[in-house]
Amino acid sequence: MSFNIALSGLNAATSDLDVTANNIANVGTNGFKGSRAEFASMFSASTYDVGSVAIGSGVRLTTVAQQFGQGSIDTTSNSLDMALSGQGFFTLHDGNGYAYTRAGAFQTDRNGYVVNPQGQNLQVYPRLAGGGFDRSRLVNLQLLTSQSAPVATSSAQLSVNLPANATVPTTTPFSPTVPSSFNQSTSFTVYDSLGAIHTASIYFTKTAASGTWNANLYIDGTAAGTAQPISFDSRGKLTTPANGQLAFPAVTINPNAQPLSVTMDLSKATQFGSNFSVTSISQNGYPSGTMTGVAVAANGVVSARFSNGQSTSLGQVALANFADPQGLQKLGNTNWSESFQSGAAVRGVAAGGTFGQIQSGSLEGSNVDLTAQLVHMIQAQRNYQANAQMIQTDRTVTNTIINMRS
Numbered sequence: 001m002s003f004n005i006a007l008s009g010l011n012a013a014t015s016d017l018d019v020t021a022n023n024i025a026n027v028g029t030n031g032f033k034g035s036r037a038e039f040a041s042m043f044s045a046s047t048y049d050v051g052s053v054a055i056g057s058g059v060r061l062t063t064v065a066q067q068f069g070q071g072s073i074d075t076t077s078n079s080l081d082m083a084l085s086g087q088g089f090f091t092l093h094d095g096n097g098y099a100y101t102r103a104g105a106f107q108t109d110r111n112g113y114v115v116n117p118q119g120q121n122l123q124v125y126p127r128l129a130g131g132g133f134d135r136s137r138l139v140n141l142q143l144l145t146s147q148s149a150p151v152a153t154s155s156a157q158l159s160v161n162l163p164a165n166a167t168v169p170t171t172t173p174f175s176p177t178v179p180s181s182f183n184q185s186t187s188f189t190v191y192d193s194l195g196a197i198h199t200a201s202i203y204f205t206k207t208a209a210s211g212t213w214n215a216n217l218y219i220d221g222t223a224a225g226t227a228q229p230i231s232f233d234s235r236g237k238l239t240t241p242a243n244g245q246l247a248f249p250a251v252t253i254n255p256n257a258q259p260l261s262v263t264m265d266l267s268k269a270t271q272f273g274s275n276f277s278v279t280s281i282s283q284n285g286y287p288s289g290t291m292t293g294v295a296v297a298a299n300g301v302v303s304a305r306f307s308n309g310q311s312t313s314l315g316q317v318a319l320a321n322f323a324d325p326q327g328l329q330k331l332g333n334t335n336w337s338e339s340f341q342s343g344a345a346v347r348g349v350a351a352g353g354t355f356g357q358i359q360s361g362s363l364e365g366s367n368v369d370l371t372a373q374l375v376h377m378i379q380a381q382r383n384y385q386a387n388a389q390m391i392q393t394d395r396t397v398t399n400t401i402i403n404m405r406s
Helices: 002-025 370-404
Strands: 035-042 058-066 073-075 082-085 089-094 097-101 121-125 155-161 184-191 197-206 212-219 228-232 238-240 245-247 263-265 277-283 291-296 301-306 311-317 319-321 329-332 335-337 346-348 357-360 362-364
Touching: 002 035, 002 058, 002 370, 073 082, 082 089, 155 184, 155 197, 184 277, 291 357
Parallel strands: 082 362, 155 263
Antiparallel strands: 035 058, 073 362, 082 357, 089 097, 089 121, 089 319, 097 335, 121 311, 155 277, 184 197, 197 212, 212 228, 228 238, 245 263, 291 301, 301 311, 319 346, 329 335
16 A cells, blocks of 8 residues: 555656646746646545544645736837736637637737737727727727828917007008018918818907907918907907907818818917017817827727827727636636636726736736745655655565565
8 A cells, every 4th residue: 555655646746846847837938827736635435434543545636726926027119018917817819719818918910900929819898989998898909000080270279479569560451471561470380171281370460449459360371261350458368359269261272171260269368568479379180190109008998199199099908807717727828718617707997996907018927936946846856756765665665575475
């Protein structure tokens, strides 16, 4: 019987070494979670027959328990690399169904879909038309390959000071080509519905009435209607128009585009004793743009950035967690699938509930402590040698008994 007990010890030590070897082999594998061999003693008798002098029958491997502790997080130069800091798994999908991983090394395929090195698609919650994301379904994340559509300028805001001591111009009537027919002017860029660039110029002309001016808007030299009056009170505050908005009529600049209709917001305009100055000017139009990059927020919202300064959300990374992560079925390639023991996947988003945050441009490394594994390897090796020595001792004893017959 002692031979069998020692043999079980050899098998247990071998399994322990195998698990340790696998941990060490994957010390550089992104998202890898180390395992631990767990053992239990054996008795050949039933529970009710085990007495105080019963001798065990050896040892057996009960489970190889996965250890889901946090791995180290290393930065990379790829914005599609994602590391989870905290609980949760990325959700993947392919022809075999859903899989779950902590390895966030993602890239794009030829169709613009975000996949891992094995070609499995990263799953996200799709964007809703009215804002937010639809958490009732999962879709493959695909980066936009089309351009960002242009938006025509419809309003512009001008923060300007018109000098209170200005005099009426000597030349009449007003003409944008005759500097002596107006007092001040400034220009800014506007865009039509096709994204083409145009130059808008607004001219300010002092009138004979106290605190009153005329404003003319020209786009690429074409007048947008006639002059519109603006006026200030004795403290330099704008009084006309009351809401500060000058709505100029539409003007056709590009025959292929829609007419441009620009409303000037002069609510921040003043008439003080200082010189003419423009402190800020902005407008709400922009040209078409091509995608220049991708950003992933800590909550998993994936946004595409465009050359025109705009950004569009493409989806929110779908995370999953399980009641018993150690019960997940190992699939290889640092993937797992749900099982009866793990329980059904509980879906959510990063930085929400018990889920961790996503760090873009980073990867989670293996959680294997190499030093600890090397020490454990030595211990497992000694256990193996001790059980082998036990077999050698049993053999010596057996030989002694056999030799006694002679």
